[in-house]
Amino acid sequence: MKSLILTLFFxxxxxxxxxxxxxxxxxxxxYGYRFKNLRKFSRIIxxxxxxxSERNDCLVQYKRxxxxxxxxxxxxxxxxxxxxxxxxxxxxxxxxxxxxxxxKAISGWGTNENAIINVITKxxxxxxxxxxxxxxxxxxxxxxxxxxxxxxDHFCQLILLLINEPNEIDARLAxxxxxxxxxxxxxxxxxxxxxxxxxxxxxxxxYSKIYNYQRLQDHLNDEIxxxxxxxxxxxxxxxxxxxxxxxxxxxxxxxxFFSKASKHDKNHMxxxxxxxxxxxxxGRPYFYARRFRSVxxxxxxDDCGLLALVASxxxxxxxxxxxSYQELYGHSLYSxxxxxxxxFFRKTLLKLL
Numbered sequence: 001m002k003s004l005i006l007t008l009f010f011x012x013x014x015x016x017x018x019x020x021x022x023x024x025x026x027x028x029x030x031y032g033y034r035f036k037n038l039r040k041f042s043r044i045i046x047x048x049x050x051x052x053s054e055r056n057d058c059l060v061q062y063k064r065x066x067x068x069x070x071x072x073x074x075x076x077x078x079x080x081x082x083x084x085x086x087x088x089x090x091x092x093x094x095x096x097x098x099x100x101x102x103x104k105a106i107s108g109w110g111t112n113e114n115a116i117i118n119v120i121t122k123x124x125x126x127x128x129x130x131x132x133x134x135x136x137x138x139x140x141x142x143x144x145x146x147x148x149x150x151x152x153d154h155f156c157q158l159i160l161l162l163i164n165e166p167n168e169i170d171a172r173l174a175x176x177x178x179x180x181x182x183x184x185x186x187x188x189x190x191x192x193x194x195x196x197x198x199x200x201x202x203x204x205x206x207y208s209k210i211y212n213y214q215r216l217q218d219h220l221n222d223e224i225x226x227x228x229x230x231x232x233x234x235x236x237x238x239x240x241x242x243x244x245x246x247x248x249x250x251x252x253x254x255x256x257f258f259s260k261a262s263k264h265d266k267n268h269m270x271x272x273x274x275x276x277x278x279x280x281x282x283g284r285p286y287f288y289a290r291r292f293r294s295v296x297x298x299x300x301x302d303d304c305g306l307l308a309l310v311a312s313x314x315x316x317x318x319x320x321x322x323x324s325y326q327e328l329y330g331h332s333l334y335s336x337x338x339x340x341x342x343x344f345f346r347k348t349l350l351k352l353l
């Protein structure tokens with residue numbers, strides 16, 4: 001009887017109405033309305049299902065439905081919450097002048113880190129690359145190599161990462177997640193799930209260019225040992241490689257895939273489904289606000305994860321992410337990063353906000 005009630009709810013206008021209302025409210029209250037509907041659905045599940053396992057299975061089913069229904073929306077370049085960069089094109093830009101400032105900052109005894117920070121954090125990636133080009137022309141040296149020789153630790157990693165186009169930053173972060181003895185599956189999920197269709201296409205092209213024409217999907221296939229997660233990420237890369245939106249048949253196939261995969265490797269597949277759900281239902285700012293929280297939670301801060309998030313989102317939607325963080329946790333992302341980091345690394349991160 002309970003299964004029948006739940007089935008009827010899925011097929012009735014009640015389930016469809018939740019989606020319709022969420023679509024209508026997408027420009028309004030970002031999270032309050034969505035949390036309310038999620039709690040409402042959870043209560044319905046509690047009434048219809050007996051034990052915890054059955055309730056969890058129903059919630060997983062709900063999340064899979066949301067992901068597939070909103071799949072086209074969350075990979076669109078024009079998503080409502082997208083486009084609010086904290087790093088913008090600098091006025092009165094002079095690449096030659098900035099190249100001289102960088103060169104002077106690392107010449108002779110000692111390094112003027114503040115001068116480097118003031119230039120790098122206030123220029124877009126395109127402008128930084130023009131500075132690097134002028135540096136090479138004037139001084140016959142590679143700016144990145146000189147900076148690498150003078151700077152250290154996470155501060156150095158962040159500065160060097162910023163001297164790349166956003167799609168190249170994503171490609172380098174994906175490669176780093178798969179480098180060494182272990183694979184950072186969470187970072188790969190963040191990069192692939194958190195990207196729009198156009199960003200994924202650009203990331204894959206940059207990956208092939210930087211890493212000797214090796215394809216991202218091939219490297220991912222070699223490095224991820226968890227079958228369901230590997231297939232899930234590959235499935236997303238495949239579905240977002242085209243230029244048209246998914247058909248109803250595509251969505252039905254995707255739903256069947258997620259349903260089957262989550263049964264075989266529930267824990268790892270749920271990490272992927274939860275990430276997709278957060279973006280599809282709440283939006284990318286919510287997803288990344290939670291990621292910022294997770295890398296700074298607990299006794300130690302994941303500095304590599306933190307610099308990756310800031311570098312990757314600063315020319316995209318970091319402004320919206322900051323607002324979402326404030327709304328979710330009651331204090332600013334700026335204050336959180338300030339309390340969790342130190343030195344020139346902290347100063348660089350804060351200036352990018």
